[in-house]
Amino acid sequence: MxxxxxxxAVIFDLDGTLVRYQGVEFESSWGxxxxxxxxxxxxxxxxxxxxxxxxxxxxxxxxxxxxxxGVPVEQVTKKVLPPPYASGVPEAICTLRKRYLLGILSSxxxxxxxxxxxxxxxxxxxxxRLLVRNSSFTxxxxxxxxxxxxxxVMRQTALRIGLPLSEIxxxxxxxxxxxxxxxxxLSIAFNPKVAELEEVADYVTRSFADIPMLIEEWQRT
Numbered sequence: 288m289x290x291x292x293x294x295x296a297v298i299f300d301l302d303g304t305l306v307r308y309q310g311v312e313f314e315s316s317w318g319x320x321x322x323x324x325x326x327x328x329x330x331x332x333x334x335x336x337x338x339x340x341x342x343x344x345x346x347x348x349x350x351x352x353x354x355x356x357g358v359p360v361e362q363v364t365k366k367v368l369p370p371p372y373a374s375g376v377p378e379a380i381c382t383l384r385k386r387y388l389l390g391i392l393s394s395x396x397x398x399x400x401x402x403x404x405x406x407x408x409x410x411x412x413x414x415x416r417l418l419v420r421n422s423s424f425t426x427x428x429x430x431x432x433x434x435x436x437x438x439x440v441m442r443q444t445a446l447r448i449g450l451p452l453s454e455i456x457x458x459x460x461x462x463x464x465x466x467x468x469x470x471x472x473l474s475i476a477f478n479p480k481v482a483e484l485e486e487v488a489d490y491v492t493r494s495f496a497d498i499p500m501l502i503e504e505w506q507r508t
Contacts, residue, residue, distance in 0.1 A: 292506045294473055295450045297383055297498075298441070300459035301393035301400050301414065304477050305407075306370040313461065313480070316367065316399035317351065320417075323366035324424075326354040341435040344394070348428045352417060356426025360398075360419055368402050373478070375495035380407045382499045387456075388448060392441060394434045394463065413444060438466035456502055460484070473505050 299305050302315035311318025311327075312334055321330030330351060337347035355363075383389060384407075391400050391412035400414035416429040432440045445452050453472040457464070462481045468474035468488055475498060476488035485491050490501045 292472070292508070293454055294387060294456045294502055294506060295454040296388035296390060296448060297456045297458065297502065298390045298392050298444070298471075299457075300461070300464055301391050301395045301403065301412075303460040303480065304458055305373060305376055305391070305403055306399065307373050308367070308371060316370070316393075316395040319367045320363055320396060320398065321351065321354070323363040324355055324358045329354055344434040344436075345430040347434075348415060348430055352424070352428035353426045355417065355424035358424050360422055360424060363424075364398070367399060369406065370399055370403060373495050377407065379495050379498050380409075383502075384408050386499075387502075388450075390444070390448070392432065392437060392444060392457070392467070394432045394437065397431075411444075411448075413440060434463050435466075437463060438470055441467050441470055456505075458498060473502065475501060 303313055306316060307314040308316065308319035311322055318330065321327050333347060333350050337343050389409045391404060391409055393400050393414040395414050397414045397416045400412040404412040413432055415431050418425045418427040445455060452470050455471045456473040456475065457467050457471045458475045458477050459467065460477050460480055462483055465483055465487055474488045476484045476491045477495060478493050479485050479491060489505060492501065
C-alpha cells in the first residue's frame with residue numbers, strides 16, 4: 288500500500304505571490320523600495336544590467352543598496368507598508384495557519400518579508416537583508432537568498448524545520464521558482480508569469496483562495 292501523502296509546511300514566495308506591488312517589474316518589494324526611495328530610474332537600469340546574469344545577484348543587490356545609502360527608512364516604509372496583498376491572501380492564510388507550518392522563502396527584502404510574517408502569523412521568513420543604522424539605510428546588504436539559488440535555501444530550510452522536502456508545499460509565480468518546485472512534494476503556481484512554471488507545477492491557480500483546497504485535494508489523491 289502506498290504511504291498517504293502528507294504536507295507539514297506550506298512555504299510561499301513573496302513578490303508576485305503574497306504581495307503584488309503595481310508599477311514595478313515582477314510586482315516586487317525590491318522594485319517598490321527603489322521607487323519609494325526616489326531611485327526607480329537607476330533601479331531599472333540595474334535590473335536590465337543584472338537580470339540576465341544569474342551569477343551576479345549579490346553584486347546587483349549591493350549596487351541597489353548603495354543607491355539607498357542615507358535614505359530614511361520611514362520614507363520607504365510609509366509607501367511600501369502595509370504591502371498590497373494579492374486578493375484572497377489573508378483569508379487563505381487564516382485557513383492554512385490552522386493546519387500547517389507556514390513560511391516565506393524569498394529573494395525579496397526582509398523589510399517587507401518580516402512585516403508579512405508578523406502580520407499574517409507565519410512561523411518564519413527567509414529573505415535578503417537591507418542594513419539599517421540610525422533609522423536610515425546604510426547602503427549595505429546581506430544576500431541570504433540569491434535570485435537563482437532558492438532551491439539550495441529550500442534544502443537548508445527543510446533541515447532547519449525538521450521536515451523532508453516531500454512534506455513541503457511551495458507556492459510561487461516566476462521562473463526562479465522552478466528549481467524549488469522540482470524539489471518539494473507539492474508545488475503550486477499562483478498567477479504564473481512564465482509558461483515554464485505551469486509545466487512543472489502540480490497545480491496552477493489564479494485564485495489564492497483555492498490554495499487550501501488544492502493542498503487538501505493533493506493529500507487525498
